[in-house]
Amino acid sequence: MKKTAKQNMFGFLKRLIPKDAKKEEKRRLLNSVDLSDVCVINVETLRCAVCFNIYTGVPRTLTCGHSFCQQCIEGVIQEERDDVPNPNGRLSLHCPICRKKVQYHKIVLNYTLKNILDSINELSQEEEEVRRAYDNTLDASNEQLRQRCTDLERLNNDLNKRIGEMRHKEYYNYVAIAFFIIIYIIMNTLLGN
Template sequence: MKQNMKQNMFGFFRKFIPKDEKKAEKKRILKNLDDADVCVVDVETLRCAVCLNIFQGTPQALSCGHSFCLECIEEVAHTEVMTDPREPSRNSFHCPICRKRVNMNKVVQNYALKNILDSINELSKEEEKSRKAYDNTLDASNEQLRAKCIELEKAADRLKKDIKDMRQREYYNYVAITFFVIIYIILSTMFGN
């Protein structure tokens, strides 16, 4: 009962507390993102800052928060140790982005970024399958259209031939009628009607 009363009082006072619009907007965006089946990711965020390619393998996260390909970060660490052998700690190097000193032992795999890359790869495979299925359907449709066009061309050729035959018969009929009319006129003039 006391708990209910406290909740009711808190709800009553909550009306008078100003709402943080930025927080509400952020919650709305996160809810939309959480409800979405697919979201758009800027490809630049998936590139290693060293090699400028999409992350290879499992990206490695430094203690400063930046991520790189394993080979790239090993090369950066090796190059830095080689260029300044007097460095007090041979097991540390500077982050290529923020220049903070990072211990190589504290480099961890960024599984969240790897999962994003894997899901994008999966989506692109699905898209490729869909595109191939669409292309196959399109090819089949084009083949059906070609067959239909050939069939229609043959039908048009038959119609042209039939029309030509009809015109030829019509011509012969006109000639025959004209011939009979001339014969009739000649005979009626000869025998007087």
């Protein structure tokens, strides 16, 4: 296909405009994140707004979009039922976050959030296993290093002992040589050579 004059002009102008290094870096990082299997999640987004713990069981999502633990949302329903009796018999509650009125029968199970929590738990267990294996390897390595240090210390002590013995022998050799030189000098002077 032939490029039109407009496309050629755009390409020409695009080359004249300096590239924004920050945008290029951001684009590169986004591409690397898209290609990776790792996703970073803020733990605070996985906490129930009522109990402040990470969601337990299958979280429940209200029509306003907020999610809560099943026990927590049932506790909110019970509190509202005790505070304000509902004459028409339909259970409703106010969202603990946005205070929007929600019908109980419209609360849905959030399996997507449950799957995310399960995936995080699996990753945590895998990380724990890897950490334990690393710790075991590290302990074994540390034990090997301690043993090696002990062996080297023993070798160092043996070498120091041998050096001391050699110096001791060397000293006696010097004394013996000095003694023989003195005897030689005395004998030469007495015998008058």
